[in-house]
Amino acid sequence: MFRPPHKTWGDSRQQREHRRAANLRIILLDCFEFARPNGIAKSCRMAPSKLGGDNSTSGGVGRGGRISAPPGSERAHSDCLPRRGIESPLQAQSTLFIELRLPALPHSTTPLTLLNSPQQSLVPCKTRTIPSNMSQYPTILLRAETKPLEHRSFAPSTIAALVKAGYPVEVERSSPKPELRRIFEDAEYEAAGAKLVPEGTWKTTAPGTKIILGLKEIEEEDFPLTNDHIAFSHCYKNQGGWEKVLSRFPRGGSVLYDLEFLVDEQGRRVSAFGYHAGFAGAALAVKMWAWQLQHPGEQLPGVEQFTEGRGYYLNEDQLVKQIAEDVATGEKILGRKPTAFIMGALGRCGRGAVDLFVKAGLPESSLVRWDINETKDRQGPYQEIVDQDIFVNAVCRASCSYSLKLRMR
CATH class of the missing domain: 3.40.50.720 (NAD(P)-binding Rossmann-like Domain)
Structure with a gap:
């Protein structure tokens, strides 16, 4: 102690x-x-x-x-x-x-x-x-x-x-x-x-x-x-x-x-970065989804490969443009746009994730948004999660970490 x-x-x-x-x-x-x-x-x-x-x-x-x-x-x-x-x-x-x-x-x-x-x-x-x-x-x-x-x-x-x-x-x-x-x-x-x-x-x-x-x-x-x-x-x-x-x-x-x-x-928190965490996390999820379609079984390279060696994007527009291209690439292979499930969609992190998906070109019909009302009267596991291509968990767990999970069909 x-x-x-x-x-x-x-x-x-x-x-x-x-x-x-x-x-x-x-x-x-x-x-x-x-x-x-x-x-x-x-x-x-x-x-x-x-x-x-x-x-x-x-x-x-x-x-x-x-x-x-x-x-x-x-x-x-x-x-x-x-x-x-x-x-x-x-x-x-x-x-x-x-x-x-x-x-x-x-x-x-x-x-x-x-x-x-x-x-x-x-x-x-x-x-x-x-x-x-x-x-x-x-x-x-x-x-x-x-x-x-x-x-x-x-x-x-x-x-x-x-x-x-x-x-x-x-x-x-x-x-x-x-x-x-x-x-x-x-x-x-x-x-x-x-x-x-x-x-x-x-x-x-x-x-x-x-x-x-x-x-x-x-x-x-x-x-x-x-x-x-x-x-x-x-x-x-x-x-x-x-x-x-x-x-x-x-x-x-x-x-x-x-x-x-x-x-x-x-x-209200003054210096909360949850929105940007969700935004960046969703971008990573899309990139991983597109990479797995193009390179099955291969590990996603580090961010340096996608940013001309810098290790970071110069601005949001540059990131969104690249993620939109990833969506288009994956769509050509899969024959449709990806579907995404956002758990905790009404929180800061969840709103950031939703905004990234929308800016990257996913239509509303491709997004499944859940928050407390969708789970308070139901016990998991939830089949709706595994039915989607991308799952973003924006709910703080005991370890206070955000998870990104992907399922390839």
């Missing part, structure tokens, strides 16, 4: 001063269009996980917690003391309540509230406010992604918005390795106002001095993390190794803000 240190925010005065200087004012509100012209942001929150939390009441369970304060609260809290052990990733860091206001000027005082709340019981915290003589926003360091075939990153336009809002931004240079090369050129970030730094700079950054921004999770290493991180960590649905990943934050006196739990004041 993983247990955090006594203090989740670090014990040294220096760390606390750094925390006060950064003090969570960023949360990338400018990136996600929360900022108001007068400098006051929407009240937003990081929602607790649906596995154990409540999206509408205070005290929910989930890392990152919510970003919204109890009514009337005008204080800043930190140095919160956890009072129970950690038995699941949903408890690994406390629920965080924040009233967040972006100051109109960098030196303005920012009132906010941080409350530590494991499992719906609030823990008293010490009070701290942000000094009015703060000279600048904390520096944001966009790290280079390290997962193979992960070419995505925050766009230069996002960096430009942060720079315009007053944040100093540093961007690590893209890896020269083809499988890690960022889809955006380094020069685009420099033109947006960012300072370019060597790849891996975030690992040697002084404690508490910068906010480390990334898209996907960092590599699984053992050294403590001494700067706050913003990213998708993929830890809160019992993924393997979550204890090791999350333990690095309290050991280093830092905080993880998981983008998966960032929602607006209506409880």
Whole structure:
């Protein structure tokens, strides 16, 4: 059982001063269009996980917690003391309540509230406010992604918005390795106002001095993390190794803000990529279907073969055009267009899959769309699934993975 240190925010005065200087004012509100012209942001929150939390009441369970304060609260809290052990990733860091206001000027005082709340019981915290003589926003360091075939990153336009809002931004240079090369050129970030730094700079950054921004999770290493991180960590649905990943934050006196739990004041996720996951997954399904018709028994090659060696498509139009050609090729061999079954068709992922099929030329008559209403009163197995050429499962399973299954007739 993983247990955090006594203090989740670090014990040294220096760390606390750094925390006060950064003090969570960023949360990338400018990136996600929360900022108001007068400098006051929407009240937003990081929602607790649906596995154990409540999206509408205070005290929910989930890392990152919510970003919204109890009514009337005008204080800043930190140095919160956890009072129970950690038995699941949903408890690994406390629920965080924040009233967040972006100051109109960098030196303005920012009132906010941080409350530590494991499992719906609030823990008293010490009070701290942000000094009015703060000279600048904390520096944001966009790290280079390290997962193979992960070419995505925050766009230069996002960096430009942060720079315009007053944040100093540093961007690590893209890896020269083809499988890690960022889809955006380094020069685009420099033109947006960012300072370019060597790849891996975030690992040697002084404690508490910068906010480390990334898209996907960092590599699984053992050294403590001494700067706050913003990213998708993929830890809160019992993924393997979550204890090791999350333990690095309290050991280093830092905080993880998981983008998966960032929602607006209506409880809607701000940074959800399920639609695009379904869109890309359906494209892969069509490509696999066409490949199996042309090359029975042969493994589908890597994406490099279909993208002139890049490993990624330049834009959606290029992808859709190629998938439409795959549909046409398969239709010539099979004598008809493929049929597709989408399980979970009303969700984000399912809607993305449906849109890809439509854009690729599949008529409505070729699509079977199921959601909860089609299965709530019926026990499987479902013959309708195996009757189709392509099956896309867009329902999150216990392992939180999406599956694509194909059946050749």
